[in-house]
Amino acid sequence: HNQYDSARSETYNTVTYNGQFIFLNLSYSSLIVRGFLSTDTVNVANLNVKNQTFAEVVDISNEHLFDRYEQELDGLLGLSYSNISVGGITPVFDNIIEQGLVSSRIFSFYLNRDTSADLGGTLILGGSDPTYYEGDFTYIPVTRKGYWQITIDRIKMTSEDLCEESCQVVVDTGSSLITGPELDIARLIHLLELMNIKQNYLKVDCNRIFQLPTIRFIMGGKAFDLTGKDYIIRHPNHESICTSIFFTYDSYNSEIKWILGMPFIGRYYTEFDMERDRVGFALAK
Template sequence: MSVFDNIIEQDLVSPHIFSFYLNRDTSADLGGELTLGGSDPAYYEGDFTYIPVTRKGYWQITIDRIEMKFDYLCEESCQAIVDTGSSLILGPKLDIAKINTFIGVDDSRIVDCNKIFQLPTIRFIMGGKAFDLTGKDYIIRHPNNESICIIVFSKHYLKYHNEIKWVLGMPFIGRYYTEFDMERDRVGFALAKSSSKCIESLSLSHFIVYFIIIFVISFLVSLVFNKNEINFRN
């Protein structure tokens, strides 16, 4: 049972929704926000597009297709999960190779930082709506050398359920404010405000800090639950 499941079971929050905002502008004071019990309109614009969860246990949804100008991936739909614990967008090896070719990079995933705004758009179609990722969305500064720019697309190694082909991690959530609706078993996406202002501000730093914070919180909560369980058994 997850932390949020425990919160729901104790009737501490309503509605049974949690949402994530991740800010890729490293000059901003706020790196992101986790909202329990709904969504915060201060961090997104427009309406949500909701995609039904196809498999409980994961936040698994259907990608209708992925468009790269005149080429397509996932043409007959495929399964993906929305994962706040992933710092990348992960996909099948052959599909990632096609994306690399489309963008114009090799297996090193390194991009000329001066050409970010010339890079093509990659479009994820979900729930009948197009979710576009442009160069400034799918390129980040290397955490150890900010003069190097790399793409966030990478092949995964099937540590997830076999039918899952894609993992939409933090770069996607950074572009699209994400709502996890446990009442209706659906995931909602809306355009995040100031999600990626300019390439000079892009880096992994906020993602790394965010991940560490979430890990520490989860660890501390698990300690509390384990202690309560031990006390109960005693």
Template sequence: MLSKLLVLVFAAGVATAEIARIPLKKFEKPRDSLNRNGLKEALLAKYSGNVNDDSAVVLTNYLDAQYYGEIGIGTPAQSFNVIFDTGSSNLWVPSSKCGFLEVACLLHNKYDSDKSSTYVKNDTQFAIRYGSGDVAGVVSQDVVEVGGLQAKDQLFAEATQEPGLAFLVGKFDGILGMGYPEISVNGITPVFNTLVEQGAIKEPVFSFYLNRDPDGNVGGELLLGGSDPNYYKGDFTYVDVSAKGYWQIVMDSLNVGSSLKLCSNACQVIVDTGTSLIAGPSAEVEKLHQEIGAFSFLNGEYIIDCNKVDQLPEISFVFGEKEFKLAGNDYVLKQSNGLIDICISGFMGLDLDTRTHVEWILGDVFIGKFYTEFDFGNNRVGLAEAV
């Protein structure tokens, strides 16, 4: 792949007509709980709707999303930290037009159209469902810069309403969706697709490296236009997208050690960079937790004895007859209050609407272990073990 060769030539942070690198920062957040009840509600909203409904597309609970990067909007560029989310397809950032009662908006960077010479008024109403409320505002047009590349005349949303604690305490300002255009609100072309259409990127491929090392200096990297062999071992295993909208693929099975097999007749899964955990049917996740010796605690969390993490069974996700294995240290999240360590399962039970046919959501717990390539050109997802 040409873009892979180019990656070896150009230094990090440099954009060419074919590739761009966006450093990702890791949001280290002090919290006592993963608040899985709230996360479950948000994910149910996100993945239980009709992906062809232009009125609203739903967002996950970004309180648990840890990785974000910087983009610019306007001329001169106004900077924003955004979560690059493969589970949605629109770009929105806070607006300078938000009211004084919108605290979440006031505490973050805001787009001011009066300060951009390339702004074009659109004013179409915009809403993205978030749990019990909506992120709402108006559509505008301007230049969007990502990794040194410019998406000209890009439509995006200026958010004037941002309900929910997630947006209030989040380190990010907005969301840049990287899903298929089929789930884009108002039929807006996603930023990445605009970059491809305008020739800023040659190959319609992007890839994520998420650093799960809590002591690491770099949170990760998003590469537009290809993948970087310095971040993975061996070759990619490619899995075809089974339904355009989200990055939805078929998983052959999920095995816990050698004694428990889940998703035994194959199942639909979504690879979602905007979700931190791995979510699956409640009954199956309950069996998984029983198998690894986890016990239910508060807010839907499952606790594991920290002294036994190293002895936990491997959990294998099978795609294309190849196993992708997570060890206990990969799927257990360790938290400390300074006195004691608490080890929490990275799996959660979630029963999605059967109309979506989706059963599992693979978030950052999975993507952090496996370098992931999203290929629009061939409608496939590539997985390889991260270094």
């Protein structure tokens, strides 16, 4: 890992309470990290964010789960609303805005679906870049601030409808999957004729990818289509094995039913707008 060394920084400040370091236990997905708070200048995209408080991690549970990634991760950068920030710490993007480093409370993501390309994707702070999308954005209002929570009107596939009376979804750049309720995912498995060879591991014949039906996510009155090549991927270590990106979501929050992760964002360039509390989608190039 690339590691932060406060002893080498002239702008480092300790964060203490009654003379003691402040330790935090943070949960993220299946990981629990333990660390203590520090403050320093953080450089993101050549922007120097002054007096940014962050956690220096000293222990990670289930660290072996990072093995699923082809490169090591050195840290996590949260981009949700500040009202769910652990310990009331001001998030990086909020400080970027407060310090006038960008003019707009908007950030956006382009994720390249071509795994052989040099550019894996781009995070744009302060707006969007039409180089990476085509057409206009369709904007969906945020229904509850915290996570980027919006409404799906319906999910359609051939003759079947899921989420028939609308449901709540979180758009999450930190998820590599599209997840939903157990019953809905079971219906998808049946309709797509996927082979559930072990828990949440859905295999499909790679030759069937282009024969699989289109799945339509209806949001804001517009259909956002995913085809077989969007929701079936080749195993990174076994090119002959194809798996689905649909998994069951065991929600601790009964209101949130689905999570739209990277497979959806890869297909649709995504803009997160804190000024107007909305999420915009446009077809990615």
